[in-house]
Amino acid sequence: MHQTTDILRLFEESAIAAGRVILDIYRAGAKVRIKGDKSPVTEADEAAERLILEALARDLPDVPVVAEEEVAAGRIPDVSGGRFILVDPLDGTREFIGGHDDFTVNIALIENGTPTLGVVHAPALSTLYLGGAGKAEKLVIDELDRVTARYPIAVRQKHASPSALVSRSHNCDATDAYIKKAEILERKAVGSSLKFCLVAEGVADIYPRFSPTMEWDTAAGDAVLRAAGGMVATEDGAPLTYGKRLMGLRPFENPAFIATGRPQERG
Template sequence: MAVMVEEIVKVAKRAGEAMLEFYNDDVEVMQKDDDSPLTKADLAAHHIIVEALAEIDPDTPVISEESGIPEYEDRKNWESFWIVDPLDGTKEFIKKNGEFTVNIALIDQGTPVLGVVYVPDKQTTYYATKEEGAFKQLADEKPERIYSKLSDGKSELTAVQSRSHGSNSLIKELEEKGLTVTKTVPAGSSIKFCLVAEGEADIYPRMGPTMEWDVAAGDCVYRYSAREGAHPSPLTYNKPDLKNTGFLIGVEGDFKF
């Protein structure tokens, strides 16, 4: 696994470098069938990652946001698969605020066991494996182990929330659930998971739906930022439609939106 995660980090960085070739130009925005934005950077990163995974791990299927969803009948018995969001945070990419990522995760028996989140504009990598834990790497410096603590929900909390979708109603709903949020940290893409994983925020609440490729790599980094074992996570994988409902990570208890 150690060799594989190093290979996947290299792939994520290559995809990120390809994105940046488009970043400083006027971004041409296309619309997908669901009206979400798509750029040439998304597609360039997609091709790099999918082709690399086919060489590194040819026997394991790949789901990428940009390649469509295989029929559930074809994948319901998959024991493992890669799930990829080549450019998570396309809106942030278009806004040029730097908060977009490359997300690559390996799911095994319904659980993320390897995850890489690369932030191209910051040359920052977060990655984790089930066996080795979670790490942060700045550029080509030595990776450092990162840790987070699961909150009991009784103290004052710092919540990370979407820079594009943050709202006061989220904080009010958390208060109704008995949680006290005294500070919020806005962030884009799967960086939100990573801020919790490295202890910069206590919780990440998400009211709206997401797709599995949006969350898998970040969820992996968060889970294995525990000092022992893994943090619990409400997120599950290989659902028939690959969609998640709202979730809350970073606190004990089963909270639903």
């Protein structure tokens, strides 16, 4: 399986199946542990990741997979070939634990540092976003995990009153300062990679992020946003890249970035 449309379909099906596992645990109540990096993890993270990894190993056995819980366990594949997959089985674990519905399943294909295919599934919102293979779409998922509708999405190019999105759980002073300097008056706190997707569908205009993130947190949403006409850039205006080993940062850690639906206005 190497056709981009086939890979995107595999990502879509795997994310929906993982979302079902997550929802079942969400409704039953999840047990929480604290990892070595002080971040929370639940059995939903681990069960969803196992399901996704099994599907990827079956259908894309030659493509390395970097997955959040695998990395936490010290299992990091060689991605020097330039083509690999990033998986965050449950982004927004704090939202999940807190009873908020804006947590997501994220799967992305990276090619030469660029996220070329990605899916972001918000199971509690019955919504899946995908980007790549020449399209950006929003899907509606029913209670039987069937796709009942597909809508093309695109960023809005100009808005009289631009709006910004910030992290509900990880906002910081630097992000607030950026929004103030940009004179953006409207802002909304949202959890997980859903922020990229809201910019991608034109609901918001910008998502600045100055608190730490890892590549698996951003890659799928980045792919969706790029496919919808937007961009995720570092503070110097360069596109955010993947497979990084940056001085002063952990492997796969991102620098600060700005996700925007108006890339022509960066800088």
